Amino acid sequence: MIDGKLPKGWQVRTYSGSGFMEHLVERARKAVKSGKSSLRISSNGGHDTSAYASVDLKSGVRYSLSAWIKTDKVAGGGMGALLNVHELQQKAMTKGLRGTNDWRRVETAFVNPSNRRVSVNCLFGGWGRSTGKAWFDDISLNEMIPVYRKENKVASREVDQSLRLDAVTGLLFSETELKARPGLWTSLRFGNTDNMPHNLVIVAPGTYESVGAATDLMLSDPDAGSKNYVPDDAKVIAQTPMVLPKSTFELVFKTPENPGRYPFLCTFPGHWRLMKGVLIILP
Missing domain, CATH: 2.60.40.420 (Cupredoxins -  blue copper proteins)
Incomplete structure (x- = not known):
């Protein structure tokens, strides 16, 4: 489902920048990792900007956030192209990709500290301004089921x-x-x-x-x-x-x-x- 230039429910947030920037859905085959489209963010003057979706997270739960990212001549003072949870900043942030890269998977795991609604960012720039182009595809946020340590079985006994x-x-x-x-x-x-x-x-x-x-x-x-x-x-x-x-x-x-x-x-x-x-x- 497309709502204007972005997937339905997604919005743009720009922190700083100058010159031309663009956030759009791209369907060209070379710009898609899987499926029929990807999200592209580009800037020619340098921007710290994102396209984001709001989701509800549960307290005390560990999540994984991942995506496939492709970049073209991403440069400047920012971290490049990455994902993060806006409210958790660098505590829930993937590696940033700079330069020119074919499709690469990025991932981070984090524990959400409280029940709340958060913004999942496809971030371009990140603590600085970047130029170039980046494509985001197969964005995934999953709750991780803990594998807790197995406790030794205790033989049934009378307690005092x-x-x-x-x-x-x-x-x-x-x-x-x-x-x-x-x-x-x-x-x-x-x-x-x-x-x-x-x-x-x-x-x-x-x-x-x-x-x-x-x-x-x-x-x-x-x-x-x-x-x-x-x-x-x-x-x-x-x-x-x-x-x-x-x-x-x-x-x-x-x-x-x-x-x-x-x-x-x-x-x-x-x-x-x-x-x-x-x-x-x-x-």
């Missing part, structure tokens, strides 16, 4: 005490303190009543800040999902996997022998500052 904790709306736990006796097998029923994935990680006393800060760095770790967003050097007492919305996980573990205050938190990047509490092991 039971606890309950929920993740609730607002990046909070239902309780900020849990109390348990030392050295006993414990069942902790963790329910996720929120609309995004969460986990529960109990760590050694005095390590809450260092573990939390390390989780923020995991946004750039491609293996973070398989690690359940738990940093490698975290001193973990017990942990759940990432629990999907409206789901429950029963964590069975032996409480520490030593009385004290053992922090717990959700280690999804950014959640730890609000989703926190303490497991008090009684004397």
Whole structure:
């Protein structure tokens, strides 16, 4: 479906530039990677501009954004021809192509931090002005299904005490303190009543800040999902996997022998500052 010069639902956003520029659908065979048309952006004076579509993204979900791009004499001070999510800027940005290139696939993966409507940009220029021509085809935005680490099966056993904790709306736990006796097998029923994935990680006393800060760095770790967003050097007492919305996980573990205050938190990047509490092991 074509709406004027652009695909239906697409719009133009220009940040800066001078001279002639153009955004249009091109059907010439040499300008198409697959299908019947591609999007072309060109400038002869230098522009930082984009054609974009608005989409709704879910909080806490990892997405992949990709396309095939072809360029002709792209030069200037910008990054060239690329894709990005406008609201996330360089946190959700593909490599920029400059010069003359036959069709090349570009891709980036990112975690969206909140439920919102965003702009997916076919960007020409990017933090500077570019000249030349670029064609964009087979643009794709996909939700990535996490492959979480498989937990070892725990043999069915009698437990000596039971606890309950929920993740609730607002990046909070239902309780900020849990109390348990030392050295006993414990069942902790963790329910996720929120609309995004969460986990529960109990760590050694005095390590809450260092573990939390390390989780923020995991946004750039491609293996973070398989690690359940738990940093490698975290001193973990017990942990759940990432629990999907409206789901429950029963964590069975032996409480520490030593009385004290053992922090717990959700280690999804950014959640730890609000989703926190303490497991008090009684004397």
